[in-house]
Amino acid sequence: MAFEIQELPDIIRVIVLLNLSRGHSQPKSSLKSRIDKVCTGFVCVDGNDFDKALAEMASEDLIQTHDDLVQLTEQGERLGRDWQSLLLKKEPIIEVVAGLVDGSITGLVVILSAAIAGLTFRSAAFAAFLSLAAVTITNFSSFLLGGITEDLADMITLQNLMNYSLSDIPDKGERDKSLKLVKHLFMVLHKEISRSNLFAAIICGTTTFIAGIIPITAYLLVPKPFNVAFSLALVAAVVGIFLVRYRSKRTKVHWKITLLETVVIVVIAALASLVLGGIA
Numbered sequence: 185m186a187f188e189i190q191e192l193p194d195i196i197r198v199i200v201l202l203n204l205s206r207g208h209s210q211p212k213s214s215l216k217s218r219i220d221k222v223c224t225g226f227v228c229v230d231g232n233d234f235d236k237a238l239a240e241m242a243s244e245d246l247i248q249t250h251d252d253l254v255q256l257t258e259q260g261e262r263l264g265r266d267w268q269s270l271l272l273k274k275e276p277i278i279e280v281v282a283g284l285v286d287g288s289i290t291g292l293v294v295i296l297s298a299a300i301a302g303l304t305f306r307s308a309a310f311a312a313f314l315s316l317a318a319v320t321i322t323n324f325s326s327f328l329l330g331g332i333t334e335d336l337a338d339m340i341t342l343q344n345l346m347n348y349s350l351s352d353i354p355d356k357g358e359r360d361k362s363l364k365l366v367k368h369l370f371m372v373l374h375k376e377i378s379r380s381n382l383f384a385a386i387i388c389g390t391t392t393f394i395a396g397i398i399p400i401t402a403y404l405l406v407p408k409p410f411n412v413a414f415s416l417a418l419v420a421a422v423v424g425i426f427l428v429r430y431r432s433k434r435t436k437v438h439w440k441i442t443l444l445e446t447v448v449i450v451v452i453a454a455l456a457s458l459v460l461g462g463i464a
């Protein structure tokens with residue numbers, strides 16, 4: 185199956201892949217009712233179109249059928265995940281990376297500032313909580329509001345591309361049916377993406393808080409003078425192991441390049457924060 189939308193069966197196949205990507209088998213009647221639901225009650229896909237799409241998916245080894253049940257094959261699951269990532273933003277890369285970076289930088293700045301200024305436990309704890317809470321809330325709101333805006337723009341672009349591709353269908357009836365189905369599909373996806381953006385914002389905010397609170401807690405609880413070294417070692421571990429490994433794996437970039445980029449960014453951001461804090 186080509187990773188594109190050119191005709192009505194392609195749209196049906198995408199809907200089937202998205203519905204079966206959770207790993208559960210479903211009856212054909214249930215899948216057909218879900219497609220009808222995408223059409224918001226209007227019957228724009230008849231039984232022949234549906235059966236044709238399923239037959240093509242079976243011939244391409246994307247699904248397997250047992251009696252009336254339909255389930256994805258291994259190849260179908262991979263393609264379903266690809267479509268989920270494209271349409272529903274199911275790959276949490278940016279939010280995890282942003283959370284780890286911002287949380288680590290916040291923790292690093294708080295630790296160094298508290299050590300340089302010689303703050304008491306109470307003052308350091310208050311400053312740490314205030315700084316980390318501000319960054320966490322900022323990341324949460326940015327990913328929630330900014331993500332919705334960005335995803336809406338991406339959806340409009342993707343829908344326009346699909347409409348452009350489907351407009352070449354010679355048969356007017358099938359062309360109108362395909363365009364209508366795509367329109368209602370994106371109406372359903374809009375609700376799904378809103379939930380995905382909320383989930384992404386929660387992931388980013390949680391990751392930011394955890395990445396920052398662990399080294400800060402170590403600094404506050406470990407006896408002096410070992411607290412600074414131990415907490416900075418935790419920051420280095422988060423940046424050097426979790427962040428670099430995750431980013432390198434997800435983006436398919438060599439870990440040495442990712443490590444160098446990450447260290448440079450964290451050092452520059454930390455120094456800039458300390459300089460601006462000293463000036464203020």
